[in-house]
Amino acid sequence: MRNRIAVYRNHQLITVKEHQQDVFKRPKIHKPLDPSRNIGVAELSHKHKSEFRTVRIGMAFQDASLNAMLKTEELQYPITATLDYLISLGWSEHDKPSSTKQRVKRERPNKKVRDGRRKLPQIIQYIFDDVELAKSRLFRNNQSFQRATQTGQDSVKVPLDDGWEIEIMKNIPGGSGCGLEFLARKSDRILRIKFFNLKSYMDGDTAKELSRINVIN
Secondary structure, X not given: OOOEEEEEEOOEEEEEEOOOOOOOOOOOOOOOOOHHHEEXXXXXXXXXXXXXXXXXXXXXXXXXXXXXXXXXXXXXXXXXXXXXXXXXXOOOEEOOHHHHOOXXXXXXXXXXXXXXXXXXXXXXXXXXXXXXXXXXXXXXXXXXXXXXHHXXXXXXXXXXXXXXXXXXEEEEOOOOOOEEEEEEEEOOEEEEEEEEEOHHHHHOHXXXXXXXXXXXX
């Protein structure tokens, strides 16, 4: 049986029932992402025959000395150029499969759950004007990637060129809140990449305010 107690709501006392749990679980607190690991990414494409081919990818870091313009016209999957560049900067980590491997589903009372990974690399966040467009340009016509992202699958491994393989961790297809997070592996190196979509922020009141204070044109 739960007791009834009085609490304030909108500066008025109201009567409510006590929560059935005696102990409240403290929500997990995530540390904010280091701003230096936010990277603005923009691609330049032109139409080649029946498809758009990405010829350049610009990467803008908090430290302007790291900014780069990468040539990608000869690459099957332009995303690999950005991953190789991050490795050259020393941003990759040593891959320990026993720590980063997705654990299998196991039975628990009344439900089946899948435990997470034991330890993950630090996030590197790619910020785009339009994530959906960027995914189609950076991964081109990789059928495995398109099938996984369009259906919202996760924990799917997709092979790329030059020894790269990505494993999709989280995938939110379509809409203004679309996003993607994946692990990228090459040899014994690993990167954790997250795509962040700016589109919804640039279409509404936020964009107007940024324009007013001359942050954007």
